[in-house]
Amino acid sequence: MVDVASGKSLTWETIDGATDAFARHLADSGLESGDRVAVRLPTSPEFVVAVFGILRAGGVVVPTGPGIPPRELQRILADSGAALLVGDGEGSDATVIDVPDVTAVGEPFEAVRGGEDLAVLGYTSGTSGVPRGAMLSHRALLANVSQCASLRPAPVTAGDRVLLALPLFHVYGLGPGLLQVAGAGATAVLLERFDPAAVLDVIEEHRVTTMVGVPPMYRALLAHPVEVLREKLATIRLFTSGAAPLPARVIAEMRGAIGIPIYEGYGLTETGPVLTSTLVGGVPKPGSVGQALPGVEIRLVDTDGSVLDIDEDEPGTGLVSAKGDNLFSGYWPDGAYGPDSSGWFRTGDVGFIDADGDLHLVDRAGDLIIVNGFNVYPHEVEQIVGEMDGVVEAAAVGVPDEKTGESVKVVVVLRDGATVSVEDVVAHCAARLAKFKVPTSVEFAPALPHSPTGKLARAVLRKPLGA
16 A cells, blocks of 8 residues: 555555554444444545454444534534544544554454444435435445456456545545455555646556546546656556546547546445446446446336336436345434335436446436426536537536426536637527527536535535625
8 A cells, every 4th residue: 555645655464453453442442343433534544544443343434524514523423423533523522532553563353243234334425415324234345345346357456556536435435446455455556635737647656557536537637738648647557437427528538548448337325335337348338337237236217116117219217226235224323215125225316228238327316407397307418518619517407497497507617718608508508408408597617516526516506606
């Protein structure tokens, strides 16, 4: 493991010894089996040892972002019942545990729990409401590591050097990132913050072979000249992306720049997290998140739970439902709204399955815009606006409308120096979309609000900019 910030290089044997020492420290501090422990640390070896130490001692990890506001931190601590916290405890009434010494050597500490026992209480991003704690068992997390590892080409192998610039406190950074790398015995190259120029240097210096990323990261890299990308990214064999839709333009530009595509995956906190990947079919397909991982089943259902028939000539949209050993055990604290008695869980995402069996996500059910009774999926509008020259990114949301109930509002981010008017956007959409899908309001912004893993924070955009 290489920590870019500190310059430390640590073997997995060293991490294992430090994990034993920290597990013993937790046990000596009064940690009992099943106790929740919040971890408020940046991406670092200390985060890794803290997480593995808590799990080995029988605790439950409650990951929180180091930059989370004190009020939100306190809400998560109160909801989870976490009385202990590793890292920055400012703004909380938790008992703070010293950050682990990553070079400490402890006596072997036998793991206390496993299987169906709760391992991680992952709080959802809250983009569709108040964050809830998803109960992820040891079984669920290990199942997803195994499911991902069975893909070919394998996302991570023992010989890989994997750039982890994602926040490890998020389930995407934790699962496909840290746990996948640890499971394969690969080398993790930890980077606390993503800065595109610095990332290119880090990839070149540490001969990184695999990058686990999100769409904004790839867009930022593509802002560099092609000759720079070809030089700095020469050792990369695989790019993967998740957490938010990957624009077709980004896939094409990366393939054109260095000859390597970006493979896209899809999942949720509640699913441990990966459900599908374009690695399954072996070919990145713009607009698709691929097929279900081995050991995972995907189907589309109606709002009443009835299974939709797949019409290859005209695929219909439905709610994505999933089944597999990687699914969570319900929401904290009582397991409510988890998989049904047959093991199926409705994700809340809307999509369709094409003739090749690939899943295409349309949108979150809660982000649906209803204009005069007609459904408008924001992602469709965003794709159309994103086709315009000069447009970097666009977001579509529903806003109240006295005549139609809701209407479409688009917020657009332009490239430096680009000149695109409101009229240009409306005319472009009118030529390509049904009338009820055409934006009635267009605003321009220097950037769009995102979650730490690149998801659009649509709720913010429903208000006028500057309000």
